[in-house]
Amino acid sequence: MYKIGRLSWLAVALGMAVVLVPARGADDKPDKKKSQTALQRGMQSAKIGHREEALGDFSEAIQADSSNEPAWRERARLYMDWGKRDKALFDIEKALQLEPSDGMAFAVRGAYFAAEKNNTGAIQDFSSAIDLKVQHTDVYTGRGKCYLATGQYDLAVEDFTQGIRMRLDNPEPYKGRGMARLAQKKYREAVEDFDLALARRRDDAEVYAQEALALTALSDYTRALQALDTAIRLQPEDPHARRIRGAVREHVRDDQGALEDFTEAIRLDPEDSQSYLARGSVYARLQKYPESLADREKAVQLAPTSAEAYVARGSSYHLTGRHEEGLRDRTKAIQLDPNYALAWEARGNAYYMLGRYDDALSDLQHAAQLEPNNQETRDLLVRAKAEVDKLVKKAMAQETAPDTEKITLPGAVGVPSVPVPVTPPAAAPPAGNSSALQAEGRQLMQDGKYPEAIAKLTAAIDLNPNFSLAYNARGFAHYRMHDYAEAIADFDQAIKLNGAYANAYLNRAAARRAKGDKAGADADAAKAKELSGH
Numbered sequence: 001m002y003k004i005g006r007l008s009w010l011a012v013a014l015g016m017a018v019v020l021v022p023a024r025g026a027d028d029k030p031d032k033k034k035s036q037t038a039l040q041r042g043m044q045s046a047k048i049g050h051r052e053e054a055l056g057d058f059s060e061a062i063q064a065d066s067s068n069e070p071a072w073r074e075r076a077r078l079y080m081d082w083g084k085r086d087k088a089l090f091d092i093e094k095a096l097q098l099e100p101s102d103g104m105a106f107a108v109r110g111a112y113f114a115a116e117k118n119n120t121g122a123i124q125d126f127s128s129a130i131d132l133k134v135q136h137t138d139v140y141t142g143r144g145k146c147y148l149a150t151g152q153y154d155l156a157v158e159d160f161t162q163g164i165r166m167r168l169d170n171p172e173p174y175k176g177r178g179m180a181r182l183a184q185k186k187y188r189e190a191v192e193d194f195d196l197a198l199a200r201r202r203d204d205a206e207v208y209a210q211e212a213l214a215l216t217a218l219s220d221y222t223r224a225l226q227a228l229d230t231a232i233r234l235q236p237e238d239p240h241a242r243r244i245r246g247a248v249r250e251h252v253r254d255d256q257g258a259l260e261d262f263t264e265a266i267r268l269d270p271e272d273s274q275s276y277l278a279r280g281s282v283y284a285r286l287q288k289y290p291e292s293l294a295d296r297e298k299a300v301q302l303a304p305t306s307a308e309a310y311v312a313r314g315s316s317y318h319l320t321g322r323h324e325e326g327l328r329d330r331t332k333a334i335q336l337d338p339n340y341a342l343a344w345e346a347r348g349n350a351y352y353m354l355g356r357y358d359d360a361l362s363d364l365q366h367a368a369q370l371e372p373n374n375q376e377t378r379d380l381l382v383r384a385k386a387e388v389d390k391l392v393k394k395a396m397a398q399e400t401a402p403d404t405e406k407i408t409l410p411g412a413v414g415v416p417s418v419p420v421p422v423t424p425p426a427a428a429p430p431a432g433n434s435s436a437l438q439a440e441g442r443q444l445m446q447d448g449k450y451p452e453a454i455a456k457l458t459a460a461i462d463l464n465p466n467f468s469l470a471y472n473a474r475g476f477a478h479y480r481m482h483d484y485a486e487a488i489a490d491f492d493q494a495i496k497l498n499g500a501y502a503n504a505y506l507n508r509a510a511a512r513r514a515k516g517d518k519a520g521a522d523a524d525a526a527k528a529k530e531l532s533g534h
Contacts (some may be wrong), residue, residue, distance in 0.1 A: 024236030035065035042074060054078060069098035073105045080111055088112055107139050119146040136247050137166040141173045148180050156180040171200035175207050182214050190214040205234040209241045216248050224248050239268035243275050250282055258282050273303035277312050289319050290456035311346050318350055326350055341370035345377050352380065357387040359514070362482060389448075434463040438470045441477070450477045468497040472504050489513040502531035 049214065055078050061071035072095040079088035083114030089112055094106040110125030117283045126143035144159030163173035178193030194211035206229035215224035228245040235241065246261030262279035280295030287504065291314035299309040314329030327350055333343035348363030364381040373379060441456035457474040461467055477488030491508035494501055509524035 022162045030065040035061045035068045103129040103134035137163040153180045171197040185212040187217045205231040239265040273299040307333040360384040434460040453477045468494045
């Protein structure tokens with residue numbers, strides 16, 4: 001990933017020794033002249049690369065006069081580059097305490113926060129530095145990297161562009177802007193920026209790898225592979241470049257090459273779940289299902305909160321016939337990330353393949369809401385809706401004779417859809433126009449207007465509280481709206497009014513199964529079968 005780089009104007013080499021300077025006694029008076037001389041000497045030492053001497057000079061300046069704010073600031077710069085961030089923070093906080101309006105000090109602390117991955121703090125300090133008239137390419141580039149890390153791509157592009165204006169020969173802002181444009185899916189502009197970065201520095205492996213991603217999105221696979229070959233030559237131990245090249249090889253159907261790259265990426269970084277997922281995908285396409293499942297199980301183990309890993313493993317479970325486990329994984333993915341459209345689509349697809357069209361329709365509608373431009377989801381949604389419509393029309397057609405009292409819910413299994421002789425309820429037959437209201441409600445259900453149907457059926461029940469057919473029909477409407485609790489309540493009442501109402505048992509079985517009550521659903525299905533004699 002793109003790491004927050006050190007500010008070039010803070011640059012001091014690694015490996016210097018800490019210079020310890022004895023503390024000045026309490027009775028000693030500040031020697032401002034000596035302090036200033038040491039500070040200037042330290043600045044010159046740092047400028048010509050004599051960093052150990054510079055550290056000693058800054059420490060001497062502080063020892064001579066502890067109120068010398070620039071000395072604290074400059075020593076903090078050295079500590080930052082040396083990796084002694086705790087020491088750097090102490091010094092820079094001291095500098096800001098002495099001079100709260102020092103923009104350069106805010107810039108140094110911004111670099112500290114960036115190195116600590118505190119992007120919010122870094123953005124605030126870089127902004128303070130800019131407000132205090134610090135106009136330097138590395139300040140804008142540093143803030144741009146933090147905007148990039150937090151997904152604020154437009155602001156990142158603005159800062160990187162400003163950094164480029166200030167120093168045209170610096171590759172870093174070109175690289176950063178290329179990555180922001182890549183995230184914005186502005187692939188051609190990203191390639192242009194990466195080329196400009198490489199024109200200024202030819203040995204940046206990460207730029208080649210990132211450019212390969214943009215080229216792949218533009219379907220320029222030849223150049224993408226060339227860029228990745230260069231990245232791997234420059235950094236042969238980089239698993240990230242290996243994984244990207246494996247993905248490009250997979251895309252051009254070089255499955256063996258893809259497997260080799262993913263396997264090497266795993267060797268280089270055995271804790272990277274993405275490499276296992278990538279290799280598992282190739283194995284699945286090659287119909288090596290046990291190997292694919294093993295990789296995806298490893299990915300879940302490494303990333304137990306990854307919705308992507310659960311969706312992938314669920315696919316392997318389905319491919320090996322373990323459908324309940326597959327559905328459970330996809331449900332887990334949705335729980336982990338309710339806004340992950342692929343998880344809803346994957347579970348909807350599984351429901352569709354299993355003939356559970358009503359459940360499939362619900363999941364695919366949710367996926368389409370999350371990703372309205374996904375054509376694959378929309379196509380599957382059309383097919384699922386067509387299957388549900390067929391089931392609804394069939395169910396409504398079977399309810400033409402009132403004395404059968406039968407509705408078959410989409411997805412209900414276990415009992416053939418045949419008329420069931422019923423024992424009339426003890427109550428009087430439907431009175432007034434309740435039968436007409438019930439018929440209107442059923443027509444509305446056939447048209448998919450379930451709220452309106454519920455209103456009509458409720459009116460019928462109000463006129464005749466013993467109208468079991470209306471309860472069964474209203475339960476059906478609640479079920480279609482996924483209001484399973486209300487559906488079960490209506491089926492309960494239908495059964496209470498007519499204990500031999502087989503279809504009501506069957507419908508309640510479907511509603512209970514939808515709520516996760518497998519035992520209750522199985523019991524109702526068995527009772528329906530017993531009553532129907534099938």
